[in-house]
Amino acid sequence: MSQPWDYIAKLVCIGDSGTGKSSLTIRLCEGRFSSSHDVTIGVEFGSRIVPVGPPASKALGGEYDGSTRNRAPSITPSPSSPATTAASESVASGLPSPPRRVQELQKRMKLSLWDTAGQETYKSITRSYFRGxxxxxxxxxxxxxxxxxxxxxxxxxxxxxxxxxxxxVLVGNKSDLAGDDSRSHQTVSRQEAEEWCRMNNVTR
Incomplete structure (x- = not known):
C-alpha cells in the first residue's frame, strides 16, 4: 500500500520552557487548542500532511513516465464548451489547436514536528534532535x-x-495575553521581533 504523502520533512519546535511550544504543536497537528500542558521532558512528536505547491498542469505530448498515479481522468468537452469552441475557431482559421491540459493530483508532504524540551537541564539532549x-x-x-x-x-x-x-521561523506566542493586566506590561513588540529577524536572516 502506497504512503499517503509524496515527501516528508522534519521540523523542530525550540525555545525556552513555558513559551507554549507544546500547545502550538497540538494546534498545528491536531487543530485544537490546549490551554494547559505538562512540561515536556525530552521530546514529543506530532505530524500533519499538507499540500505542497499548486497542482502542476502539463500539455499532452510532454514527458510521461507511463504511470497513472498522478494522471487525472480525461474529460471530453461538450460541443458548446469554451475548449471546443476555441479548437473549432483555430481549425477554421488554419491555426494549430491549443494544447489540451491534464491536471495532476496535488502533491502532499508529511510534516513531522518534534516538540522539544526547553529547560536548561535537557538542552544537551534537545540539541541532538536538531540533526536532520x-x-x-x-x-x-x-x-x-x-x-x-x-x-x-x-x-x-x-x-x-x-x-x-x-x-x-520566529514565532511570537501568547500575543493574546500581551494586554492582560495580571501579567507584566513589558512585552516584545512586533518591531523588535522583525528587526531581530532581519539581523539574523530568519523568517518571521
Missing amino acids: ASGALLVFDMTRPSTFVSCTQWLHDLRQIAEDGIVI
Missing part, C-alpha cells in the same frame, strides 16, 4: 522578554548542529 531537520519553529513568549533574548542562543545552537540551509 529541514525547518525549525523558534518560539518565544511575547509577555516574557527574557524568552526573546534567549532566541539568540537557541539560533546559535541550531545553526551549529543543523544542516546548512535549514528554514527557521
Whole structure:
C-alpha cells in the first residue's frame, strides 16, 4: 500500500520552557487548542500532511513516465464548451489547436514536528534532535522578554548542529495575553521581533 504523502520533512519546535511550544504543536497537528500542558521532558512528536505547491498542469505530448498515479481522468468537452469552441475557431482559421491540459493530483508532504524540551537541564539532549531537520519553529513568549533574548542562543545552537540551509521561523506566542493586566506590561513588540529577524536572516 502506497504512503499517503509524496515527501516528508522534519521540523523542530525550540525555545525556552513555558513559551507554549507544546500547545502550538497540538494546534498545528491536531487543530485544537490546549490551554494547559505538562512540561515536556525530552521530546514529543506530532505530524500533519499538507499540500505542497499548486497542482502542476502539463500539455499532452510532454514527458510521461507511463504511470497513472498522478494522471487525472480525461474529460471530453461538450460541443458548446469554451475548449471546443476555441479548437473549432483555430481549425477554421488554419491555426494549430491549443494544447489540451491534464491536471495532476496535488502533491502532499508529511510534516513531522518534534516538540522539544526547553529547560536548561535537557538542552544537551534537545540539541541532538536538531540533526536532520529541514525547518525549525523558534518560539518565544511575547509577555516574557527574557524568552526573546534567549532566541539568540537557541539560533546559535541550531545553526551549529543543523544542516546548512535549514528554514527557521520566529514565532511570537501568547500575543493574546500581551494586554492582560495580571501579567507584566513589558512585552516584545512586533518591531523588535522583525528587526531581530532581519539581523539574523530568519523568517518571521
